[in-house]
Amino acid sequence: MTGREEEMATLETVYMGIHLKNPVIAGAGPLTANMAHIKALEEAGAGAIVTKSLFEEQIQLDRFKLDEEREQYYYRHPEMVTVGAGQEHAGPQEHLYWVKKAKNECRIPVIASLNAVNRETWVEYAGLLESTGVDGLELNFYNTPETFEKSASDIEKEQLITVRAVLKKVTVPVSVKLSPFYTNPLHFIQQLDAAGVRGIVLFNRLFQPEIDIHEKKHVFPFYPSHPEDHRLPLRFAGLLHGSVRADICSSTGIYEGADAVKMILAGASCFQMVSALLSGPEKIKNILSSITDWMTKNRYEKPDDFRGAMNRKNTKDPWAYTRSQYIKWVMQSDAVIGKKKAP
Secondary structure: OOHHHHHHOOOOEEEOOEEEOOOEEEOOOHHHHOHHHHHHHHHHOOOEEEEEEEEHHHHHHHHHHHHHHHHOOOOOOHHHOOOOOOOOOOOOHHHHHHHHHHHHHOOOOEEEEEEOOOHHHHHHHHHHHHOOOOOEEEEEEOOOOOOOOOOHHHHHHHHHHHHHHHHHHOOOOEEEEEOOOOOOHHHHHHHHHHHOOOEEEEOOOOOOOEEEOOOOEEEOOOOOOOHHHHHHHHHHHHHHOOOOOOEEEEEOOOOOHHHHHHHHHHOOOEEEEOHHHHHOOHHHHHHHHHHHHHHHHOOOOOHHHOOOOOOOOOOOOOOOOOOOOOHHHHHOHHHHHOOOOOO
16 A cells, blocks of 8 residues: 555455444444443444343243232232223333433434344333334344254244345344254345345344352353354355355454454454453454554555455365364374374
8 A cells, every 4th residue: 555545454344234433343242232332342442242131031020020020919909900901011111212322312323222032022022122223123032942853954944034124124224142952053144145134244143151169059140252162154245245145244252453353354244342341441452453453554545345254155275164173183192292203
């Protein structure tokens, strides 16, 4: 680049049709559950934020509490049996008000996150979240195995029906955040893409159970991601780019500018950060600076210039994204344990 070209370098990108000043998205988590933190993320340079998720459990708990409050009067004075009559469950209004406040006070795009179970809840609250004025909606799909009877195809079919129902309900762009535990994520993502989903977020980081052997009880500790965890979304970004219309948003294990550059080279339009930001929102500034330095060194003016340059179709190694075993270890086990092969 010449000096003039360096001045023109930009990190601007587009995700789900939403213009972002850079590809850094603060993902749904503890930092996007507080306005002070959100403002700090914005000031640090985040391109967008995903608000903390609204969970089915919150919705159902509110409904249960309302029913409980109604019923406590039923067996008192006859004149009190109509207390609450005709009153409908208002839902977790506090969360909706808070999302609206985040949208009104932020200068960057705000994406709402929904984590439901029942199809009716998905559709109802997708509409309510859209009414807050958010720029987009992120649906968190996962299914924790609880029964032996439900097949993988049954689960995927139900999720696709839900997606179509939500897309029919709302007009804002919709993304789906997936777990990696599909038999063939590529096939399912292709179906989501055909349904009209505008973004695919790879991947959801799920809580896993743990056992405290001293207290002999189950515990659910919070484990942040690790830098090595970026390899899984990297693989699928490289496999998907150029084969689906939906934008790819990588998530999990992105800690440094180098991790971000890798994701864009593989084909991601943007990337979400949560764990890395727990050390402080200034991490965003460091990553943006690192990406800009790398672009300048490699004479790129914008992310579009190198996005997907090393996806499956463009890489020199045709097996880079499909190899699943360490060939050297499989074919030459002696190399692993440090022994010489017998003559």
